[in-house]
Amino acid sequence: MADELIFHGGPVFTGAGAPLEQHAVVVRDGRIVAVVPETSVALPAFADAERVDLGGALLSPGFQDAHIHPVGGGIELLQCNLTEAEDAAQSAELIRAYAEANPEEEWILGGGWGMDHFPGGNPPRGILDEAAGGRPVLLQSRDHHSTWASTAAIERAGITADTPDPDDGRIVRESDGYPAGTFHEGAGDLFAAVRPATSDDLAYQGLLRAQDELIALGITGWQDAMVGADSGGIADPLAAYERAAADGRLLVHVVGAQWWRRDGGIDQVERMAERRERAAAAHPDRRIDLGTTKIMVDGVAENQTAAMLTPYRDDAGHDTCNHGLSFIEPERLREYVTALDASGQQVHMHALGDRAVREALDALQVARDANGDTDGRHHLAHLQVVAADDVPRFAELGAVANIQALWATHEDQLDELTLPFLQEGQVDRQYPFGDLARDGVRFAAGSDWPVSTADPLAAIHVAVNRAYPGSEHPPLGGEHQRLDLETALAAYTSGSAYVNRRDDDTGSIREGCLANLVVISPDPFRIPADDLHLTRVTSTWIEGRRVYTAPEPAASAPAAPARTASADDRQES
Structure with missing residues (x-):
């Protein structure tokens, strides 16, 4: 039987x-x-x-996480992990303890530091120099948009006061121009030549550790938001997934969003489609699927690289010339998205600022005009600020709102490093989930772990309340931006199954x-x-x-x- x-x-x-x-x-x-x-x-x-x-x-x-970085998150749990630190002093204590416990490690690597623990969101190199005894140290921020480096790491990379900022990043500097220790966005790539690569075995162990952690949270499938590229010293995680599948240890189903190199060109489309077909042939059970492409449209608001329609303000409340960064020129973005859509690739776009959201939606409109309705199930992730005029465009274009609901609350990083530097009234446009729901937009949900906790129930609490447990703040953006429980739970189940193209046999x-x-x-x-x-x-x-x-x-x-x-x-x- x-x-x-x-x-x-x-x-x-x-x-x-x-x-x-x-x-x-x-x-x-x-x-x-x-x-x-x-x-x-x-x-x-x-x-x-x-x-x-x-x-x-x-x-x-079972929950499905529609935007997550499991291999990197698992590795960070095995390295110098600062996620439990509540301030700069505790960060230093954890670094010192890790250095003392691992004297054989030439470099100290890891991440999880909070920008809100340091003035201006910029930790100084001196803390690392003292805590690690002069060793080279590279630690990723929780949001993985900034790198904290020790003096020894800076020297080994040959970075000096004369090193220019890259086009897609910024070096925080001391008064004489020398790097202060924090490198935002693409400036972190200045360490690529000297940072030790992650071994295949460590990546594999990181995946298995992450899978254990995520299954314990009820997560039975996910979309890895960065496959096909090296990042922060971590090699392409696909090899770890393939090894786990071959060993019979990959229990969940995984959609790998192939990373779009923003310094590359249109030729990436054909390579991604070929890789997708090879994965489909190798995994008829769809345990691993590569039918998605991840494009970074902009950065993040807390370091003022999220692409905004209006300028950021300075400490005194005056407008600056900074509107954030569009990592890909809008014309090129439209070209790339149209080609990806025509090839059968889903497009997963990081779009955090309102200008980035508009540029992403414009690209989807051009793709639809050129290709018709391809059932691409394209999705925009994060959506911190969305202009009111752009809200109805999601449903019109069939674009899914891939929300990280845990962030939709007043907390230190938002209240101290973001809102004071945005225009008046933009607090009301933060993560406008309620507006999107009323316009009939489809939702998927993810965590962006290890940026923040991967716990779907913690995120659902915030989606419904617009406040973290015990918060004394009013609901972020107002009561009307709350989601009801049915909608929030559906986003983490049937909604994410839809964007993962697994709604035929999962999510319900x-x-x-x-x-x-x-x-x-x-x-x-x-x-x-x-x-x-x-x-x-x-x-x-x-x-x-x-x-x-x-x-x-x-x-x-x-x-x-x-x-x-x-x-x-x-x-x-």
Whole structure:
């Protein structure tokens, strides 16, 4: 007889709308074969099935993260990890402890430092010099848009006061022009020639560590937002995925977004399409899919590289000449997106500022005019600032809003490093999820881990409340920017399955879908919205097999602000 499971005794969120009550989900050979009233499974035909009593907990489709960097995140957990530091002093203590525990390492590598812990978001090299005893140190910021370097690292890279800023980045300098220790955006690439490469084995171990962490959060599939390129000393993660698949240790399904080199040209399109076809032939089970291309349209607001329609302001509140950076000229962006769309590649665009969002939507419009509706399922990630006029364009173009909901709250990095330097009134345009929902826009959801915690339930709490647990601030952008629980949960399940092109067999609880499931307790639909952060994943199932069971809960700890939630606080950078 086939292996058979019956989940019963709790509500069932199918991937959209209100949960079903008094229904059971029948699983056979790793797939859902029926969703039926609970009275049906009392019949003799189901007598031999293994029964999973939910005890009132919610059964949901497994979460899918639509924008994440698992291999890099896993590696950072194995290196000098600063995600638990709450200020500059704790960062220094963690660096010193790591240096003392690893005296054989010539370079100290890692990441997770918070920009809000340092004046202006710019940590100085002197802290590293003292804490690491003069060794070369390179540490990525939590958002991975800035690099913190020691004097020894700067010297080894040959960077001096005379080194110009690259076109796509900025060196923070001391009064004499010498690098102060912080390198924003593309300036971090000045260390590429001297930074030690990550070994294949470390990347593999990082992937396995990340998979364990993410499965414990109920994540059963994801879109890796940077495949096909080296970054921050980490080699292309595809090799780690391929090795894990060959070893039978890749449990989740992965869409790899092939990295678009912004200094490259249109010839990348053909290479990406060929790589996609090779992956499809090698993985008929779709465990690894390369049908997506990732394009960085702009930077981030906290270091003033997000592309804005209006200028940033200075410390005194005066307009500057800085509108942020468009990493690709808009004309070229339109050309590239049109070609990718025609080739069958989905386009995944990092678009954070309102000018970047407009440039991305303009590119999608040109692609649609040229190619018609190709069902590209293109998506724009982050969407920190969206002009009101551009909100309805998402639905018109079929563009998916790929949201990182955990960021949609007042917290130090936003309130101290971003909002004071934006124009008056732009606080009301921060992460306008409610506006997008009212215009019928599709949502997917992701974490950008290790930028911030990968915990979907933590992000859903913020999406619904627009505030982190215990916050005394009003909802960011106003009450009207909140999402209801059904919409937020759908974004992390059926919505992300849609952009991952896996909505045919994942992301929903219905007949024929893989039994990729998560059990959430207490049922989030039965508690006040303010208490959503108290929910947790109690078990995760992939293809009908239990792959995670939560330990008994420990005493609760004080909630951390969204951007500073730590990797081990369930859990990310």
